[in-house]
Amino acid sequence: MESDFQELNRQIQAIKAKWGKRLCILGHYYQSSDILAHADVTGDSFLLSKEAAARDGCDAIVFCGVHFMAETADILANAPNRLAQREKPVEVLxxxxxxxCPxxxxxTLKGVEAAWNEMAEYIDVDQIAPVTYVNSSAAIKSFCGKRGGFCCTSSNADKVLRQAFSEKKRVLFLPDEHLGQNTALKFGIPESEIIFWNHSNSEMIExxxxxxxxxxxxxxxxxSYEKAAARPLGGNDPQALRGAKIILWRGFCPVHQLFLPRxxxxFRDDHPEGKVAVHPECRRDVxxxxxxxxxxxxxxDLVAQSEPGSVWGIGTERRFIExxxxDYxxxxxxxxxxxxxxxxNMAKITLSRLHQTLVSLDEGNPVYRVAVDESIAAGARLALERMLECG
Ligand code: SF4
Structure with missing residues (x-):
């Protein structure tokens, strides 16, 4: 009901006004306009976490996004050097x-560790740089960080791969096969040196x-995936593994997988004057x-910097397009x-959920806290820091 909607908005605004700089609401671009209207910062996942972590005087971050994003915000905001400057940790909700995020x-850590151990029977794993897309759990980031690997975003995956290959012979790319494959091909890695590691992770199969x-x-x-996963080495023969430059973990975004070349x-038939821009989580043929x-x-940026009247076909999440x-x-x-x-999953953040979270915070009993254990956060931070060093 309109009045309920207005009342929720009013109460959210009142809590924001009361907390001032001590509260930072982050809104991912895939959130609805109802949520983004309350965001102090809007952006993509890593930029939001970085921005929030750098804020002085912030006691609480409410991340309107998905779980791995809140984990990253906690890892950065509560890094030991930041904690030393504050009296208490930042609450991340x-x-x-x-x-x-499917x-x-x-x-999963268990699945990746098993694959790593299996690879170790055939190749020198000290010569593999594990690289994980930021869309991964803190445990996977930590796995990479502890093994001299990196995190990457969709903006810097090529820079990270360049650095990874300057240090190691091979890359294990997690968990998005498409970002990994699209970046590897852009990078000029021959198809014969790109292999897929199949596994029977239930989320992937489902x-x-x-x-x-x-x-x-x-x-x-x-x-075919299950058959390959049942074979040794993720469905690869030892020779293919030894010849591989990049090993792509089988995984994808179910949302971006819904775009097809057709x-x-x-779009080109309907709008011959238009340009097509897609997210690199889309399939390679797209x-x-x-x-x-x-x-x-x-x-x-492409839309923002284009001339008024420009025509765009955009291949990404619907609310971003809305x-x-x-805005343009x-x-x-x-x-x-x-x-x-x-x-x-992004749609699970509703105005009433945001309201409930803020009320709980304001009443001193915050719900839905995300706190990464330091034994995992330390390794994950290494992977994130190595990514930042890539420029
Ligand atoms: S859009 Fe895809 S990658 Fe992003 S949160 Fe949703 S499922 Fe995960």
Whole structure:
């Protein structure tokens, strides 16, 4: 009801006014405009965490995004050097504890450690740089950091790969096969030196089956993955592993997987004057057919810097498109897919959840806290710091 909506907004504003600089609400670009209206900072996941961590006088961060983002905010905001400057840790809250990321869940520490140990029987794992996309759990970031590896974002994956290859012979890329493959191909790595590590992670199998059912993946994909996972070395023979420059962990974003080359062909037919920009979490054939691929921030910059009247077909999450359409009404922006892919996990952050979280914080009994144990956070911070050193 309109009055309820207005009342929630009023109460949220009142708590924000009372807390002032001590509270920082972060809003990911994939959040609805109702949420972003209350955000102190809007952006993509890593930039938001970095920004929040650097704020002086901040006692609490409410992250309107998904779980791995709140973990990263906690890891950075409560780093020992930051803690030394404060009397107490920053509270990091996620307004809905069920707002996870299926792609992050496709790489578990147990699964990755098992794969690593298996690789060690055939190749020198000291010569593998594990690189994880920021869309991963703190435990996976820590796994990478503790082994001399890196974290990366969709904006700096190529810089990180360059650095990783200058230090080590191979890269294990987690958990997004598409970002890994798109970056490797851009980097000029021959196809013969790119291999996939198959596994039977339940999240990966479940999401693959769902995509197969709606014909976004060919029939038999799950069976072929399961068959490969049942074989040694993630379905690779030892020779392929020894010859591999990059090993791609099987994993994907179920939202960005919903874009297909035929969507781009249709857009070009309908809007011959338009340009197509997609996120690199999309499949390689989609990235190949697009005019450009880039991070969420890059997609935003492309629209912002284009001439009024420009026509864009954008291949990313639906609410991002709604938000840029609202912010740049003089550009013509079209969702690339008729499915209008929407991240159901991002949508779990609602106005009432945000309100409930803020009320709990204000009453001194905060709910939905995200606190990464320092034994994991320390390793994850190493991977994040190495990423930042790549520039
Ligand atoms: S859009 Fe994809 S990668 Fe981002 S949170 Fe949702 S499922 Fe995860």
């Amino acid at each position: 996620l307004p809905n504890p069920d707002a996870g 792609m992050a869940d496709m790489a 999401k693959t089956a769902a995509l197969e059912q709606i014909a976004f993946l060919p029939s038999g994909t799950v069976k 969507d781009i062909a249709k 990235v190949f057919a697009a005019d450009t691929a880039g991070s969420t921030k890059r997609l935003l 938000n840029v359409t609202r 009404p003089d550009r013509k922006i079209y969702p690339l897919s008729p499915e209008k892919p929407c991240c159901p």
